Amino acid sequence: GQLTIGFSQIGSESGWRAAETSVSKQEAAKRQVNLKIADAQQKQENQIKAIRSFIAQNVDAIFLAPVVSTGWDSVLKEAKEAKIPVVLLDRDIDPSGKELYLTAVTSDSVHEGEVAGDWLAKTVGAKACNIVELQGTVGASVAANRKKGFDTAIAKHSNLKVVRSQTGDFTRAKGKEVMESFIKAEGGGKSICAVYAHNDDMMVGAIQAMKEAGLKPGKEILTVSIDAVPDIFKAMAAGEANATVELTPNMAGPALDAIAAFKDKGTVPPKWIQTESKLYTAADDPQKIYDSKKGLGY
Amino acid sequence: MKGLPPVLITAIVLVLGFALCAVQFPNIASTRVVGNLLTDNAFLGIVATGMTFVIISGGIDLSVGSVIGFTTVFVALAIERWGVPPLVAFVAILVLSAGFGAAMGAVIHVFDLPPFIVTLAGMFLARGASFLLSTESVPITAPIYSTVSDFALRLPGGGRLTAIAIIMLAIVIGGALLLTLTRFGANVYALGGNRVAANLMGVAVGRMTVRIYMLSSLLAGIAGIVFSFYTSAGYSLSAVGVELDTIAAVVIGGTLLTGGQGSVIGTFLGVLIQGLIQTYINFDGTLSSWWTKIATGVLLFAFIALQQALVALARRPVAKSAGAAS
Amino acid sequence: MENSPAPSLLEARGISKSFGAVRALQEVDFTLRAGEIHALLGENGAGKSTLIKAITGVFPRDAGVIRISGEEVAPRSAKAALQAGIATVYQEVNLLPNLSVAQNLFLDRQPMRLGIVREAEMRRRAKALLGGFGLDIDVSAPLGSYSVAVQHVTAIARAVDLSARVLILDEPTASLDRHEVEILFDIMRQLAGRGIGIVFVSHFLDQVYEISDCITVLRNGRLVGQRETASLPRLELIRMMLGRELAETTSVRAATGEHQAREVCASFEGYGKAGYVAPFNLELRHGEVVGLAGLLGSGRTETARLVFGAERADRGQAKVEGEPVRLLSPRDGVRHGFGYCPEERKTDGIVAELTVRENIVLALQAKRGLHRPLSRREQDEIASRYVKMLDIRPPDPERPVGLLSGGNQQKVLLARWLATSPRLLVLDEPTRGIDVGAHAEIIRLIRELCDDGLALLVISSELDEIVTYSDRVVVLRDRAHVDELTGEAIDISNILAAIAADSAVVAHEGRA
Amino acid sequence: MTALLPRRGLAQILALIVILAVDRVVSPQFFDLRLQDGRLFGSLIDVLNRGTPVALLSLGMVLVIATRGIDLSVGAVMAISGAIAASLADSHGLPVVLAAALGAGLVCGLWNGFLVSVLGMQPIVATLILMVAGRGIAQLITEGRIVTFSSPDLVWLGNGSILGVPVPVAIALGMLILTGAVVRGSALGLLIEATGGNARASELAGVGTRAMILAVYVWCGVCAALAGVIAAADIMGADANNAGLWLELDAILAVVIGGTSLFGGRFSLVLAVLGALIIQTMNTGILLSGYPPEFNLLVKAVVVLAVLLLQSPKLSGFSGVVARLRRAKA
């Protein structure tokens, strides 16, 4: 019969997350799967509660987009006891729990940072470059990983240096505020060569700050960020942003396929289904991508 | 006694709500869901017990969520990185958190500052300190963790009464006894009734203030340990915003924010009401992020309005019978 | 008392205390001997309460030493004072309305077993203790559900039971009726007989002469003198307190019998509320003082609240100047030109944080509405007028009213309503806690207001006071109006007779 | 206008000066100002500009707190009004947009005021309801997306300038003066303080305490809505998920730093706004300092405690000395 799948989603803290939710719904509808989404409002305890109630409702499978990498062992054990397969979406969990889930459909956020760093290194070439970094929320694993990947990538190039790094909480408003102070602290922004933001939203805010300070983002100051939300393509089309690394919102599609195959034929999927971290630049016809992404619920 | 009528009303509200939910989702009326309710809200029940003391004494403690977060990180690092035996780590963190609470209480009393703000600073401090310890989440692999989290009393009907639920129930009962049966408890009510009067009647107001905040932070520390059992990890961002859930639970439980009135049992019922709202929304499973928030708000309103209506109803017959008598 | 002078039990030397610019106490000496009942007297704001608090360490002293039985002590908190053997009932009833009566009596000294309060034992002892004061009430009910009188008795009982060496009572009798005062005095005599030294503050000079052995008088924060009660004539005492002669103000009532001719200001027919006050008829006329007399809990305050609109009547008709009106809230009362000084000034009267000026103009401003604010000049003018008229001390309109002495707070409340030029003023215990000078002053004022055409409804537990100024006296019993006395019929014995008509009711349960 | 000026407030001014000085130390160009595209540009302007939302919130919050209440929903109200403004901006004129957004704030305020004054709920839970549900409503309006707009009128509200002064700052100043004029120019201020100081006594003195309470929540809602519009205009989009998140705590903090007691009564609008500036000066300083973000909260905690201790009645610090001097003169 029809599959019922419970999806414990983190929340809707960003446009990207909203898009992931709506794409998941679309993908489920396409496959006639009954997808129950429980929104955890950014709280792990809510996610655990949600998983417990999925178990109590005896769903066919559970999708989990974990808010944090640790702390899932006991609840996933319960799911295993109840013989409900679990698929991780978007983020991985701590290695100790590998046998507790069927597969993980995720991107590698360290790799995302690396892609961004490599692009910057390549674009800058040999000239000295002072980078300012807009970090994600302090303590968020994505933020830590994207920082780590980026740092690894630029460590190979002594001419690249991160001169300032502050958290912009993944939001536009904070991204703008932090960028404003970066500009003041770096002599009106003249000494800044590039901005790296852990997500596009912060970059959109930072671009506004740069414009208001009379700087020319995309030209005088290079920008590279992660997520590939529609608005960054708009900025790219206007020549105000240079590059973004895509984090696809379609995690549910591959996950649904894997579950269907597992339920029908017992095919055990690979432990990690990695999504692509594709780099987009102005060369990729940003306007077209913007139009195509606009409707996805970002 | 004085705490009873509001408690009774909260209990009625909880039972009514539970019945309504069960009508819509029969699965809710199972020992499994009830067991989950206790387990999932164990840490909340523990902090809320401490918060009840604070609020009855006329104060408020916004730092509890951060103390939980700090505790999980500290415990995880102590056990996993620093190689401290778990029990030693627990004792250390409890001493630390109790000291933290005592310090906040002392600042509140000595400098005559509003608890709201002092504990807000405490909230920043504890969260900031946990960032300094580690911004990553640290899994805990010590065997005691799997022992504790696997331990559960089987309830008839497939439910599980887990170790942390048992800890919570014990603390709630202990807290209720402490509040109602001891001199300390009476002094807590006295402080909330009127600080100045309590002082004039010879209550050592300063020492009481220190102890009350110490108790709250100590229980937040225990809640942190329970939280670390719950998730087998330490994470600096855990339990963000829990202070508001806690205050809401205490207030729904019939405790007045102005102090002087309330009960631990009421708070426990308030915690269960909040858990029930969450369970209901999870069972529904069709709500988007925003409808989840709206539904939570509407249900919160419904429960509180129901409670107020019951209170008003409970008052009316008294007036009538008195009128008839005269 | 004993013939040989007893040794000094409590000795305070050179006590000084300032609050900012206000020098509340200057070098005050005070000596209390064992087994002595010592009255501490003075005008409102003279510094009596401050002296007491300085002795018990509630206020840190600026200067001075305190000795108990010759030994120097320096209590820094109420608890320390208790441990040093000084038990105190402070002027503002400082108990905890949210706790049960029993808990209030035994707070911080409950009978314990294994760290657990023995509730039953505590209740038993509480019952016995209050029984000694002629009070038979449910001690497990919250104290707040009882009348002020019961609360006051509870506070006294607590202090007495602390079996300290020194017992300080700051205006303990202000809200007690005669019967309770008798009981209290009996107990005080017993305690004194056991060698306990008692400090007694009161504005009732009759009581002072009845009970005290010795009198200390303060004026403007300075010691005026200490005398044996027996050798101090009353007029001399008053001169010590006021620093001047008191004009004889026991004015007789205006010519009686003419009240029929006066115009009716407000009338209430069949007015009442179920479970609150039985329906009553009441006519209040311009230029007339109606007194409400009755025991505690007889429904006087309730009548006042209904008349003013603080409580909604569920039956009957109210008329103002002949026009039917509906009194649904205090605002309605204020709109129709009523004013009401509640008996519990701390919770229902003053806004402690606001200044004297703001407290005085509050009702007038509320009456005028938001859009017609009183300018600062008008406010200053009104405030200083009433500060002068009622002799509010210290005469600083910008002082937060909470820092004023009790009696002066009462005057501020009166000023608040006078400022609205009301047609009807309801005064609930207006002279409670007010010194002799001000007392006479207020009674004179009541007469004057009355002569200006104001209608007055006054509640007082002081029957001689009621008799002095009332044109008519309504007697209440058991929340019903039972009798009305006019003209020559108004005298204390008639009132008492009316109150006690159903003599079985004298056992009073003060439960609200 | 003199009624607006603080009689107390020395502690706050001192705190602001100290923090400004610290900012100058961590960032030498802190006081630099120049004109950039006809608009003042510099860290000081950032402080004012970024401080605007909290300053606006604190204007409403201080009145609510003066009545012994509290409003936890202001952040959510910001999100709602921002969402409404952003969704209407490109299809309607600015007056309509503003009317709709501020109207929403008014309705939110009415709701809170109704719960508190008519149903008699405790303010903290009454407003917690809207704090939770309100953000949901905002997300419902935007469907979880960041709704962007390009209406130059609305953008001007966030990024324009009047005589070099950023528009948000001018608006905040205008609101301060307006609120001050309304509150101190009418009897409202006195009646609010009386209500907060002793509601029972005020009721008995004929004050319409319910109406007062309703009014302050409504005003708080309107102020929050305005802050929401400005926050949306600033980033040219409505971010329902994050707009105003946790700002209620900042607003309450600002009010308390401004010396208004959480137990109601006396309040000062100017000092509440000053409190907001103190918070923002500290935040901007943290951003300029270059310390790793892990330290942000620790610094914040220490500064908040220090500012509070400065005001502590028990600490015979600076304010005590000044008060004594002043008394001696009087």
Ligand SMILES: Nc1ncnc2c1ncn2[C@@H]1O[C@H](COP(=O)(O)OP(=O)(O)OP(=O)(O)O)[C@@H](O)[C@H]1O
């Ligand atoms: N906490 C305080 N702060 C400032 N001034 C105070 C304070 N307490 C009392 N005062 C002032 O000290 C003076 C003495 O007041 P006190 O209460 O001792 O008078 P009292 O003799 O007890 O008067 P009453 O008979 O009215 O009770 C008054 O002027 C009063 O305003």
Ligand SMILES: Nc1ncnc2c1ncn2[C@@H]1O[C@H](COP(=O)(O)OP(=O)(O)OP(=O)(O)O)[C@@H](O)[C@H]1O
């Ligand atoms: N509806 C009410 N709200 C608040 N307080 C009330 C109300 N009704 C009565 N009270 C208070 O409860 C107490 C009990 O009133 P009680 O029956 O003793 O009135 P009373 O006859 O006026 O006695 P007395 O004035 O001598 O204390 C009074 O102090 C009164 O102020």
Ligand SMILES: [Mg+2]
């Ligand atoms: Mg006194």
Ligand SMILES: [Mg+2]
């Ligand atoms: Mg009375």
